[in-house]
Amino acid sequence: MTSEETRQLLIRIREYVDTTVLPLERDFLNRPFRELLPGMQEQRAKVRALGLWAPQLPAAWGGLGLPLPEFAHVAEELGRTPLGHYLFNCQAPDAGNMEVLMECGTPEQQARWLGPLARGEVRSCFAMTEPEFAGSNPVWMNTRARRDGADYVIDGHKWFTSSADGAAFVIVMAVTNPDAPKPHQRASQIIVPADTPGYRIVRNLPVMGEAGADYFSHSEVVFENCRVPQAHRLGGEGEGFVIAQRRLGPGRIHHCMRWIGICERAFELMCRRAAGRELAPGRPLGSRQLVQEWIADSRAEINAARLLVLDAAGKIERGGAKAAREEISIIKFHVANVLGRVLDRAIQAHGALGMTDDLVLAWWLRHERAARIYDGPDEVQKAVVARMILKRYGMEDTPDH
C-alpha cells in the first residue's frame, strides 16, 4: 500500500514524465548522448524546481526521504523511460554510491563526495568487476591497494565500470588484506578522484553495437601506481565486501522496479499496437489468440513480479537486507526474465518497427539484456535461493567459491 502523499507524488511524476520526458526520447535514441547534456541539465534543474528531486534520499541531503517500499513505486514510474532515473538523480550507480557514503562515509567524505552527488553536480561510478576474473565470484580479484605511508597505492584492471566516462570519482574495490583468513575480508572500497594520476579510462566498451558516452557508458579502466590517502577508504579495512553486500539489497529493489516500469511501457506499446494494427481490414493484430496470449501472460507476469518486489522491499525495510536475502535473490533473477519476455513480445508485436530506434523497445532490448548478468547472474541468484531452501531441509551449505 502506498500513502496518499506518495500517490499524489506518483501522479505528478507520471504527468511530468508523459508531457516532458517522453518527448525527449526520439532525440535520445537518435543522437549521441553527449550532445544532449546541456538539455539534460536543464531538465534536472526543472525536476529540482518541481520538488521531485532525489526521491530516495533523506531530506537532509536534499531528497524526498521516501522509505524503500514507497520509493519502489517511484522507481517504477521513472523506469517507463530510459531517462527517468537519471533526470531525478536516483540512477545507478550514483544512488548506490550515495547510499554507501551515507552509511559508511566519514563527515569529511560526505561533505566532499556525497554533497555534490546529492546535488547532481557530479556523477560517480563503481569499479569491482575485472576482465581476467569471474565477476560472479565477488571475492576473487586481482586489484591491489597496498599501504605506503599514509596512502594506498592501487594497481589493477577493471571493466564494465558503468558511467565512468565523465564521473568525478570512482569507488574501487581493491584487495588491502590479502592474508585475511576469510576471502570476504580481503578487500576494501576506496574512493579515487578521476583526476588522480595513475587512474585512466582505457575505452568505453562497445556493448550491443554502441560504445555509449557519459552516463550511458561502461568503461574499461586501469589503476597504475595510483596513489590516494588512506582517508579515502570507505568503512574499515577489509570491509569492502560487506559494504558491497549492503548496497545490493536496496539496489536490487531500484533495478527491479525500474524493470517493471520498462515492462509497463512495453506493455502499453504492445497493447496499442495489437488494438490498432490491422492485419487485414477489420482484423486487428489483437484479434489473434496468439497475440492475446502475449498480452494476458505479460499482464500476469508483470503484476506478479511487482508484488514480489514490493514484498522484498517491505522485508528489507522491516529487517534489513540480510533478513531478505532469499527474496532479494528471487526478484533479481525472476524480474530480469519477466523483463526479457515482455520486451521480446512487445518487439514481436511491432514487427519491423520494433527493431528500429523509432521506438524505445530496441534500445531497451540492447541495454537490458544485461539485467540477467549484472549484480549477479541468474544462475548465481538461483543457487543462493535453492541452497537457502535446501538448508531448511537439512542439506549442509556448500561454499559458493
Ligand SMILES: Cc1cc2nc3c(=O)[nH]c(=O)nc-3n(C[C@H](O)[C@H](O)[C@H](O)COP(=O)(O)OP(=O)(O)OC[C@H]3O[C@@H](n4cnc5c(N)ncnc54)[C@H](O)[C@@H]3O)c2cc1C
Ligand atoms: C551492462 C553491465 C553493467 C555493469 N556494470 C558494472 C559496474 O558498474 N561495476 C562493476 O564492477 N561491474 C559491472 N558489471 C559487471 C557485472 O557485475 C558482471 O558482469 C557480473 O558480476 C558477472 O561477472 P562476469 O561478467 O565476469 O561473468 P563470469 O563470472 O565469468 O560468469 C559468466 C557466466 O557464467 C555463469 N555462471 C557464473 N557463476 C555460475 C554458477 N555459480 N553456476 C552456474 N553458472 C554460473 C553465468 O551465466 C554468467 O553469466 C556490469 C555488467 C554489465 C553487463
